[in-house]
Amino acid sequence: MKARRTNSRDKILAAAADVARETGPGSLSLDAVGGESPLATYIKLSAEHAEESKPSASWIFSAIAEDPDFLTPIKSFRRQVFERLKGETPDLKALLVCYLAIEGLRSMNLFDSDVLSQDERRLLVSSLLEIAG
Template sequence: MRAATLTTKDKILQAAAEIAMEVGPVHLSLDAVARRAGLSKGGLLYTFPTKAKLLEALVEHHVAEFDESLRMQEARRNHKVNSVVQACIEVYRAEFVLNEPEPSGILAAIANDPSFIDPIRRYNKQLLDRMKENSEDPTMALIAFLTIEGLRSLKLLDMDTLTHEDQIAAIDGLRQLFAPCDPDKPSQPAGG
């Protein structure tokens, strides 16, 4: 069976994300993206007629990739109580442990046009609502959301004020807070 080939749009988005990561979002040029994607500039402009459209697509692509990973993790948990929160924690932890960089294309898009954050804002609102609706304790779901988004924002803005160990401890603390209860395991008294 042949490996799936990337569409022209996917090649362009991948090239744009790589270049934004390498040279910084401000220096992203359509010429460089076209070269990296193996296209003529005209070929790139056929798919994305402006740099703004390319940057907007980068934001939407990032949101779609995150949502796909999240829904796969959620399905693995059979959509039980707290499955949305658990899925968010696991997706973020996997990205963090693999030390995947936050997508620089997001910053490029937002720097170019602040309205490009709107799809992220809408998605995060829907995600937070899903987390709260699916949680035993909506306030704890909110705390998990804020912790994950805070860690992601620190990384995106390159303002890591926490050590790697502190960040892992925070993520693993969330994991424990939302771990499924084992009915066969006796409960421990608080503090024990």
């Protein structure tokens, strides 16, 4: 049996739920639901995830040394995400800048090496959202 693909209705309902959560149900409109680009959504969700405090992942170096293929599924997943964003983002330059900046935030968080203040992080995310359109 084939895996069920997300249909347009499911995507619209998910986007509507996001808008209602972020701005309240009174703000729900077709324009608000359809107005955010996939890249902007990726930036927001990734930045929120990077804000969450996590233990350092220095263990990853040992795992990679023990099994060089350890990162293969992660690389594959990230490539799929990038390709999907590339297919849905008309400006490749904007995508590259935003994607790599978000990956930098992830890496700083992952390796407990964040050098940005809260204000600098907010400025970065708002700048990326401007670039994403």
